Amino acid sequence: MTEMPEAPRILLDNVSLAYETPRGRLPVVDRVSLAVQEAEFVVLVGPSGCGKSTILRAVAGLNAAESGVIAVDGKKVDGPPEHIGFMFQKDTLLPWLTVRENIEVGLDLADISPALRARRVADLLGLLRLSEFRDACPAQLSGGMRHRVSLGRMLAYEPAVMLMDEPFGALDFQTKAVMGRELLRIWEAERRSILFVTHDIEEAVALADRVLVFSPRPARIIAEHRIDLPRPRNLRALRASPRFTAYTSAIWEALGDEDPISVAP
């Protein structure tokens, strides 16, 4: 490992991952190396089921790497590291808790003073436009609102590294665009490191500082694109710009002729 002056937030060095299946070992990720710097927004794209999510789970310490080294904040990952936030495609809210209580889960665990805690919850509810639903249960909310709560729960304890596994993948087109805008707004205000997985190329280009393109399983990095679009980004204006289109078609090309969404997992 080459030590840089400041250690990257996330570092993967020659990481391979595999699943044990009844029919034997299934290699999922093949010798992947990548780094996410402080305040960098990195998006992983690739065909569904290629192993991007597995990489994210490994960074979160939920899966162990078969070989190679994963480090978060310079510390080797062995179980969930400190100061990370994770977001699944499903909202994974606790249905028996109210919106406010769900957001407080992260704070319960982070040992934060009650005064600070109340203020932060109130701020977040405002930021995510959920104030009037603070005492509602998730079953009473729409899918988009549930995802906002889920985002709020992650933001509440201010993780230094955010790992997002197709967090808006289950949402309809419009809600997805709104969530993307919200995420950018929040991230552009207080920059953290984000590793974001998606199979939506436009979403990837719209959000990222850097896009890493993966091959079908076992996943390898087959292309890397630095997205030099100005920030703050206006998603609607962006989609019409020729540079945006140039990036998306370059990534389409890197992925080959296969339609990334229809590739079987």
Place this chain on the structure above:
Amino acid sequence: MTDPVIADEILPPRASVRDGVDVSTWVWRLALIVGLLVIWQFAAGNLFNEFWSSRPSLIGERLFALVNSGEVWRHVGATVSEALLGLLLGALIGTPIGIALAHYRRAADIVDPFVMGLYGLPRVALAPMFILWFGISLFSKVMMSFSMVVFVFILNVTEGIRTVDRDMIDLMRTMRAPRSYIMRKVTIPSIVPWLLASFRIGIGLSLVGAVVGELIGANRGLGWYVLRAGGQLDTTGVFAGLFLLMMIAMIANQIVFLIERKVLHWRRETR
């Protein structure tokens, strides 16, 4: 939450909690029962000898007499306390066993055939042994009732824990939540619907246990009352006993329903 059914006595929790039924449903229910009682009243004695079936009016009189003399409380009290103690004991012992079996998969695999063997055993066949061990006291009926109910809790709780959403637990782990926190915030709340479903099934079964115990050896209780009435060819007495048993089951069901509505309010979509 997936709700697989693997045995008759594992009842997946209701997908959502209903509010009470509307007035017209109650009107129809009343009409149905009144209609049936009227048919019974006139058929008995006209279409067949009322010796075989008694008549609603006679049963009503008998119930009235039982209440008036206070005798009813002796029987109802006995049966309810046997069933209730059996049900609570079954919950108290079955729930931790269910949690343990869900947690220690290896141990669960080892004991599985034995648990299923005991579960498949007609518990009625245990009655002679319970009488031998515990006499014809209250305790032998409680044990009978317990033996009916405990498996419901074991199997439902095990199944409930196995269907806890893995992603919720993984998410808690990424926040470095200790096991006790995950247990308190995720595991236990997710098995509450399964526990309530167990109580719903358990009510009927615990009454079966209590009544079977009374049929075999007792000097009080609704099972004993029905058996004695049958022995005296007193069909009115038999039906009066059955009616009381049915009322107990219905009231107990309603209580669980009200608890469900209160505890599982989060399952209700009010949009």
